[in-house]
Amino acid sequence: MKEGALTDLGFSKNESKVYYSLLRLGPSTAGVIAARSNIHRTNAYDALERLAERGMVTYIFKGNKKYFEAVDPNQILELLKDRMRKFETVLPTLQLDFKLSKESNKAHIFEGIAGVRAITNDMLKENKEISVFGIPKDVAERLKSFINVFHKRRIEKKITMYHLYDADARERIGFLNSLPYTEAKYIPHDIESPATTLIYGHKIAFVIWSEPILSILIESDRMANQYKKFFTLLYKMGKKP
Numbered sequence: 001m002k003e004g005a006l007t008d009l010g011f012s013k014n015e016s017k018v019y020y021s022l023l024r025l026g027p028s029t030a031g032v033i034a035a036r037s038n039i040h041r042t043n044a045y046d047a048l049e050r051l052a053e054r055g056m057v058t059y060i061f062k063g064n065k066k067y068f069e070a071v072d073p074n075q076i077l078e079l080l081k082d083r084m085r086k087f088e089t090v091l092p093t094l095q096l097d098f099k100l101s102k103e104s105n106k107a108h109i110f111e112g113i114a115g116v117r118a119i120t121n122d123m124l125k126e127n128k129e130i131s132v133f134g135i136p137k138d139v140a141e142r143l144k145s146f147i148n149v150f151h152k153r154r155i156e157k158k159i160t161m162y163h164l165y166d167a168d169a170r171e172r173i174g175f176l177n178s179l180p181y182t183e184a185k186y187i188p189h190d191i192e193s194p195a196t197t198l199i200y201g202h203k204i205a206f207v208i209w210s211e212p213i214l215s216i217l218i219e220s221d222r223m224a225n226q227y228k229k230f231f232t233l234l235y236k237m238g239k240k241p
Contacts, residue, residue: 014039014047022070029065106219115215119205120150127157128201131231133164135196136209140172155181164234170241185238199227
């Protein structure tokens with residue numbers, strides 16, 4: 001039972017046997033300790049050396065013989081405290097690594113209009129503010145099968161959405177600005193985006209208006225934060241008709 005307590009703290013089985021034998025024996029030679037611990041003398045000596053390195057055993061010479069002695073068991077507590085202090089110095093790094101592992105990026109790729117619909121449904125589910133830029137002038141026509149329903153559900157959930165169109169789509173921008181929880185602007189042609197980018201919560205989605213339409217959804221706190229900052233800069237440059 002007692003030996004098991006030490007092995008739980010990282011001591012080997014032989015080290016535990018030797019230390020407990022020494023506690024009962026007092027100053028003793030390696031041979032006597034080995035016999036009392038019921039292990040081979042070589043193994044006992046190795047265990048004694050390791051215990052000495054840990055500060056759990058001391059030794060003196062009497063004549064030409066080496067006598068070992070166990071230190072106060074309270075030293076074990078000091079060893080544990082020392083380990084705790086060392087662990088606390090690396091704990092912030094370990095916590096950061098753990099956090100980053102939880103933030104490991106996840107990507108999903110969709111094809112066709114169904115993929116865009118899946119992303120809009122995900123935005124409603126996420127229930128976070130939405131920022132979108134690089135919107136083609138004809139996006140409402142492209143997504144006419146579900147875009148109006150999306151906006152209706154979004155407004156019902158009181159999700160604010162900010163739009164930046166690539167071109168001066170006055171009619172569409174005017175319509176969006178008439179909706180609650182909605183703002184829309186346009187940006188100059190010379191900074192036109194090759195894809196529509198949507199930022200919401202910890203996610204970023206890219207919609208490439210190719211044939212077929214290609215949508216990429218990425219889950220990443222760091223990327224979402226960086227794109228949000230970029231969007232904020234763009235939005236300040238935006239204009240209303």
